Amino acid sequence: MKNDQLYFHINLQLFADDGTGEKTEKATPRRREEARKKGQVFKSTDLNSAVILIAGTTAIFLSFPYMSESLGNFTRLFLLHRTTGDFDIAYASFIGLEAIKLMAHMIWPVFLATFVAALMISYLQVGFVFSAEPLSPKLSKINPIEGFKRIFSKRALVELVKSVLKVVVTGYIAYTVVRAKIHIFPLFVDMELLTMMKTMGSIVFEIAIKTGIAFVAIGVLDYIYQWYEHEKSLMMSKYDVKQEYKQTEGDPLVKSRQRQIQRDVAMRRMMAEVPKADVVITNPTHFAVALQYDAQFMEAPVVLAKGQDYIAQRIRELANQHDIIIVENPWLARTLFYTIDIGDTVPEELYQAVAEVLAFVYKQKQKI
DSSP, X not given: OHHHHHHHHHHHHHHXXXXXXXXXEOOOHHHHHHHHHTTOOOOOHHHHHHHHHHHXXXXXXXXXXXXXXXXXXXXXXXXXXXXXXXXXXXXXXXXXXXXXXXHHHHXXXXXXXXXXXXXXXXXXXXXXXXXXXXXXXXXXXXXXXXXXXXXXXXXXXXXXXXXXXXXXXXXXXXXXXXXXXXGGGGGGGGSOHHHHHHHHHHHHHHHHHHXXXXXXXXXXXXXXXXXXXXXXXXXXXXXXXXXXXXXXXXXXXXXXXXXXXXHHHHHHHHHXXXXXXXXXXXXXXXXXXXXXXXXXXXXXXXXXXXXXXHHHHHHHHHHHHTTOEEEEOXXXXXXXXXXOOTTOBOOGGGHHHHHHHHHHHHHHHHHO
């Protein structure tokens, strides 16, 4: 009872709108679900870009030997060994087609790695969400006043800070890596082309990986910020919570009235069964239980009706009106009232007590 009173008190406090419409309440599960259906989810595009950068750079570094070998084979085959014929339009078209096939073979590992990385990081952030609502045109997007507000908004300032930070971080990483490798650049004059390309590739790879790791850290911070902004945008006022409660649970007054009607219907239905009873067992005033038993069709007596105080009085009145015998047995009346629901049969442990009552009833009827 105390828990019910506490819950009711909390709900009353929640629904007490101060009239200002200030959004001070956390979003409800329904509010979150509706926002998700509309495509309103939070994610960090910077974190996506960082993971894609690392995945793509790693794929290029690992597949670089394969790319170099494929490109070398193509050069030797088409530019050195097949130069005996005439270089006409048909041969040029053939070489162009082969070059396209070569590029496809060279870039598919990178494309696959970046696609899988983008898919995974997006799924980890927002899960599977499909909504066409973000694609629908909105007049607010072409409103110059709203656009001006977006340019000078807090979100725009945060994006500017992130962009400047990424430029500074990228520049610093590139500077430190090049400074550490500066002694290698003069040696490029005496290096073979393939060796020089591998050396430059390792330097670029180091810069890209370190930049990607730094961008991941920025992306995590951005993810936290996006979560904060998303939670803030979903907040609700007390009035919003009250209206949602009415939509989902119904108006408390209407629900209370419906429950009262259901109780009245159930009460009338129960009272209509009392005339069919063979006996009414009472406490004698606080409890009343009406039992019916037909040996030909029932395995055990059935509880047709039961009640306490006022309802018990109504059951006794109906029993008197229909000449149903009333037996006073306080212990049995309380036991039947608290342990058996309406429509259920009497359990075996009460057979003896109920049988004695029914035997008394049958003797009384025979005397009548």
